[in-house]
Amino acid sequence: MDELDSAIVRELQRDARQSNRDIARKVGVAPSTSLERIRLLRERGVIRGYHADIAPSALNRGVQALVSVQVRPLSRGVIDAFKAFAAQLPEVLSVFVMAGSDDFVIHVSAQDNEHLHAFLVDRLSQRKEIVGFRTSIIFQHLAKHDPAPLPAP
Amino acid sequence: MDELDSAIVRELQRDARQSNRDIARKVGVAPSTSLERIRLLRERGVIRGYHADIAPSALNRGVQALVSVQVRPLSRGVIDAFKAFAAQLPEVLSVFVMAGSDDFVIHVSAQDNEHLHAFLVDRLSQRKEIVGFRTSIIFQHLAKHDPAPLPAP
């Protein structure tokens, strides 16, 4: 991860669909060089993929929420099973496994409040390992798609 | 947003860096057609961008947390100002503006626990409008990068 790698990563975070030649020009190397760097970054697992960012409303996901979930017993089996269950639900956007008073925080979205409610009471609360959950509606979500590298510790 | 648009969006969510010809072949149209569709999807704001997914550790972000924040007074000015402040901090990955007992949930990451703590007490808690916040460490974060469209309501 030298300065060149960082510059390439920054460009791909900003716009993953620009041409390799554009990237090479912006970071100041030959296209063959940046191509090889990108190949190595993927191989080393630094770059995990490239994804289009889609407006939620276009996917019929007008309402979003964070759901804090407590499960019992707190064993690996229960945690892994619940994690896999949650991740596979279509309404779930992302699953956080947490330390602290909540065991999971789940970022979900649905067509509207009615569907969200139905999802919570029909799907989520079915699970026997859940001993409690708390849902908070998201008014607005600002996501940074190009987090900068922090200085080395 | 017909079936063709959905198929194209799905492909770009899965891999935003594949060639337009590949996408066209997979969804069963001519490359010129899929190119035009993609152009329109961007123009309509359905596709908001393309971003590389980078391993957090490669950005020196070994520890992540969710911070629930309460601010007062709950006026638009205070909310907008705090939102802008939070979004601009390098440690912040994303900002949720919430309904319910917490006003914000902030997804942050830092090099290690020490830096995280320093960030919380030196940067975040400086803000006068904050009347309380609660930090929960994230053990694991599973993100779905290709949420499927939900059935129309």
Place this chain on the structure above:
DNA sequence: TGCTGAGCCGAACGTTGTTCGGCAGTCAGC
């Protein structure tokens, strides 16, 4: 000094992006 390896470059060639003219299907108005 000479050797070795790593990293970058530039040329070359097959592949792709992008534009544009044309064609088929649809629909409104008559």
Place this chain on the structure above:
DNA sequence: GCTGACTGCCGAACAACGTTCGGCTCAGCA
């Protein structure tokens, strides 16, 4: 039913691009 306008798709053409590979430079080391 006919006409005309419109929309969306296709395929060809050319410029631009991706990808490979041989060779060059330079640092490190003995």
